[in-house]
Amino acid sequence: MMDESVARFDWDDAFCFVFGHSICEPITPYRLCIYLLIRCLDAEHRQHAFTSKQLADLSSLIYSLMLTVNLSFTETCRVIEKALERINPNLYKNFLKKVDQYRGDMEILIRRDELLQPPRRCDRSERAHPLVTSKSLLGVFIRRLAVTRCLQSVFEMQRSHKQWSDWLSDERPSTNCDIVADYANDFSQKARFSLTARSNPFAASGEVVHLTPLIEDVHLSAVKRRNKENQPSSEPSDVVMSTVCAISHGESTVNHPADVFVCRHVPTACSRRKVMMNGVELQPQLEELQSSIRARAFIIRQLHQLQMSPEEAMPSEQLIAACAFIKSSYPHLSLVHLLEMLNGVRCRNALAAEHALRAFFDWATMHINEYQSNSSTITSIDMRPLRYAPLLHARLARLFDQREHARNLLIEAMQQAQANRDLICLRLAIVEQAAIDSLATPQPTTPKTLKKPNNSKQASNGADLLTSVYKISPLMLMSMWASESLIDDEAEATDGEERPDRHVDSGDMRAFIRKLKDCSTLLGCIEQAISCENAESVRAGLQSCIMADYGVGRECSTKMISEAARAVSCTVKLQNGFSADAASDASLLLYLNTGDTYCRRYDTETQVIAAVNIVYSHAINARYSSALSVLEMIKERFTMKNNWQCAIHWKRCESLVRFDRAFMLGEWNEAARWLERMKSLAPDEANLRTAVLKFCEGYISDAMDLALYQAQNCSKSKDVRLRLRSDMTLAMMLASCGNIYEAQKILQRCVRDAHRFNLENFFAILMRRRASIDALEGRKESALSKVRDCEWIIRTRCSRLENALLQITVFMAHAKCKTSLKNSSEYEALMDSALALARSECRRACAPLLEKALLLEAAKAYNLLQNREQRxxxxxxFRELDLKCETTIKWTVL
Known part of the structure; x- marks a missing residue:
């Protein structure tokens, strides 16, 4: 009877994922030899069952032979002879007899049904575990060979048999140089595979240990054709792997994990088959020198890196050449079109990306039916492209900011999903719709008609555009709030379907639906945080997303959702004034960022948003040098060439921070240059800053018109903070021009909104502005009372600039009070103390222009007091600061 350890561990099933998604395997003489070897071993196993140790040794031998890509017949015999004789002296002889049967005119037929036939009922007690199963590594390898053989014409079969006969009689060593095997990745500089023995309590009893292949990346370089490359290499090649040699010399594979699967490559002759790329004639290897296993692993790695860490992916030129080679060698690997699509996105080539995505779905419309056991139908129609093609095209259109086109495609995807009752596609479409609606609606940076504010039609259109931002249909979101029982029922129904497009694992479906639910929760939290509604719901939703777990094997999805929720949490903390906590959490996301088996670290939007939050935290505290140093690091990590989607975030951040720094330092020419960049990246912020800059430059009429235009556009916006800032800017401009009544009216309305939405930091900022108006009007007690109400919040949760403005307000409250109520000595002492604190805060805020405005007001106040020394x-x-920066500002507008 078989050892029970085999029933506990299926070595072949451990590697079925390698072959699971590729349809065909190129038929070469070397692969046919491996197939005959499997047939001999299966025949022997059916008569006399192997032990678990023998199964492990044989499986390791066959797997190492498959990964060697190509050997000559002499080398193959030298590798397997001693390994087979150790198990059974007759195994090697039976293999040679089987090979001799096909030396003549008889062609090798891939008999898939015989090898994959389950054991008979009478044999189950003696042989509980077959050598080859339908879903194992060897089983999928044989099934793919059978599919390729079925697709061959008569001429191709004859040519293949002739190559087989020539290969048997050829005594020369093989040429085994893989053009994509030496691509250096992040973890290794060699194309190696390792067998690692893991410690387990059954090791002493001889149980099969886990064998873990580290599938490495591939590399393809574009070289010009040379005459010498067509000549065969005269230098013999040593291509036999150390593991294979160890098996043939009687060594144990498991006892020497450090020396296994180390492959040495030497130059070889190139094939006559060519691929043209940009006028450069590429010379790829023969088909037998490239394994579909490694082509598949290359595609999976590059797909992952282009999405998670584009800087670590293969350069675009080499990737295009590699995709062209894979398409010419393996036309059934459809994922290569998705790889071309992601490369088009990286290169900002919308046409190339759309063409590649369309090619992928065109190929997927008709595909080989691998799921039917009989061969009555070789093809089947897959209806999923009708639903998922417009969905992915809509996502691609969103990436390139084609919003109307994306919405039209989403309508088509939803109609197809509802017609086919595909709730997965419908949920994906709803999440994509939420992502499109969450994009900021582009607004013109300057009003088209400043002289016609009464155009109600244009104003209503702008309001409709703004109200459509962050709009998600509640009826559509209800489909994603399915209970676990409904998910289980849907998964069971899907598993029970016999349709060819419904072979989906129920566990994967449950995890995917939970992920879509978390995505909708996260988008809802972002919407509520922007509209400042239901802070408790935002907190609970972010905590649930942070604690998301989709199970073993789905760590990447879990990490993406969890870290995205943490990045949103950092942004919410920063908006509410907790800059230190936000910077601490963002630093953990940015610097303690571990990758996975495909990349060293993740460079997604989550990381760049965390980095941008760190920059904003430094800028709020007037540490501009630290902010710019972090910004330079971000620019090197998220480049426009390879990761432009993330680079947009730091470009927006750079324009905001550098403008604020240049404005407060009096470098207004540089500030104007950064404003031009800001208009396309953050139009609302550009409008606010342009209005303030124009007002300080003396263009008061233009500044007032722009501030009024911005306030009207944001009057119905869901972004409460933006609406409050627009109204505050307009109010302080009105107060600076002497229209105190209108300014107080606007500020009182903003105070009510801030109190209603529990915006404590905005409430404090508004109270400070009202106190400054009272101070200018000479109402000292009212001003100081408002200062006491907001002082603690401003000191703990507001910027250094607000702290400086608070101290200026205190000084002006003392300076503007009526002379009849003044006690000269006490009054001057209060003024001196307030002036010293205000100047100190201005320096901490890195605002020399603000200190100049303070000194100017102080000189006027001391002149009224006839204190010439202080004046x-x-x-x-003031003169010393004026030599450094000649510009001046009116502090009340801030």
Missing amino acids: DECAAA
Whole structure:
């Protein structure tokens, strides 16, 4: 009876994922030899069952032979002879007899049904575990060979048999140089495979240990054709793997894990088959020198890296050449079209990306039916492209900012999903719709008609556009809030379907539906955080997304959702004034970022948003040098060439931070240049800053028109903070021009909104502005009372600039009070103390222009008090600052 350890561990099933998604295997003489070897071993196993140790040794031998890509017949015999004789002296002889049967005119037929036939009932007690199963590594290898043989014409079969006969009689060593095997990745500089023995309590009893292949990346370089490359290499090649040699010399595979699967490559002759890329004639190897296993692994790795870490992916030129070679060698590997699509996205080539995506779905419309055991129908129609093609095209259109086109495609995808009752496609479409609606609606940076504010039609259209932002249909979202029982029922129904497009694992479906539910929860949290509604719901939703877990084997999806929720949490903390906590959490996301088996680290939007939050935190605290140093690091990590989707975030951040720094330092020419970049990246922020800059430059009429235009556009916006900032800017401009009544009216409305939405930091900022108006009007007690109400929040949760403005407000409250109520000595002492604190805060805020405005007001106040000494000191300090920056501002507009 077989050892029970085999029933506990299926070595072949451990590697079925390698072949699971590729349809054909190129038929070469070397692969046919491996097939005959499997047939001999299966025949022997059916008569006399192998032990678990023998099964492990044989499986390791066959797997190493498959990964060697190509050997000559002499080398193959030298490798397997001693390994087979150790198990059974007659195995090697039976293999040679089987090979001799096909030396003549008889062609080798791939008899899939005989090898994959389950054991008979009478044999189950003696042989509980077959050598080859339908879903094992060897079984899928044989099934793919059978599919390829069925697709061959008569001429191709004759040519294949002639190559087989020539291969048997050829005594020369093989040429085994793989043009894509030496691509250096992040973890290794060699194309190696390792067998690692893991410690387990059954090791002493001889149980089969886990064998873990580390599938490495592939590399293809474009070289010009040379005459010498057509000549065969005269140098013999040593291509036999150390593991194979160890097996043939009687060594144990498991006892020497450090020396296994180390492959040495030497140059070889190139094939006459050519691929043209940009006028450069590429010389790829023969088909037998490239394994579909490694082509599949290459595609999977590059797909993952292009999405998670584009900087670590293969350069675009080499990737295009590699895709061309794979398409010419393996036309049934459809994922190569998705790889071309992601490369088109990386290169910002919308036409190439759309063409590749369309090619992928065109190929998927008709595909080989691998799921039917009989061969009555060789093809079947897959209806999924009718539903998922417009969905993915809509996502591609969204990436290139084609919103109307994306919405039209989504309508088509939803109609197809509802017609076919495909709830998965419908949920994906709803999530994509939410992603499209969450994009900021582009607004013109300057009003088209400043002289016609009464155009109600244009105003209503702008309001409709703004109200459509972040709009998600509740009826559509209800389909994603399915209970676990409904998910289980749907998964069971899907598994029970006999349709060819419904072979989906129920566990994967449950995990995918949970992921879509978390995506909708995250989008809902973002919408509520922007509209400042239901903070408790936002907190609960973000916590649930942070704790998401989709099970073993889905760590990448789990990490993406969890880290995205953490990045949103950092942004919410920063918006509410907790800059230190936000910077700490963002630093963990940015610097403690571990990757996976395909890339060292993740460079997604989550990481760049975390980095941008760190920059904003430094800028809020007036640490511009630290902010710019972090910004330079981000620019090197997220480049426009390879990761432009993430680079948009730091470009927007750079324009905002550099403008603020240049404006407060008086470098207004540089600030104007950054404003031009900001208009396309953040139009609302550009409008607010342009209005303030124009007002300070003296263009008061233009500044007021622009501020009024911005306030009207944002009057119905869901972004509460943007609406409050627009109204505050307009109010302070009105107050600076003397229209105190209108300014107070707008500020009172903003205070009510801030109190209603529980925006404590905005409430404090608004109270400070109201206090500054009271101070300018000479109402000292009212101003100081409002200062006391907002002082603690401003000191703990607002920027350094707001702290400086608070101290200026305190100074102006003392300076503007009526002379009849003044006690000269006490009053001057209060003024001196307030002036010293205000100047200190201005320096901490890195705002020399603000200190100049303060010194100017102080000199006027001391002149009224006839304190010439203090007046002259203020004038001297003002002169010193004026030599450094000549521009001046009116502090009330801030």
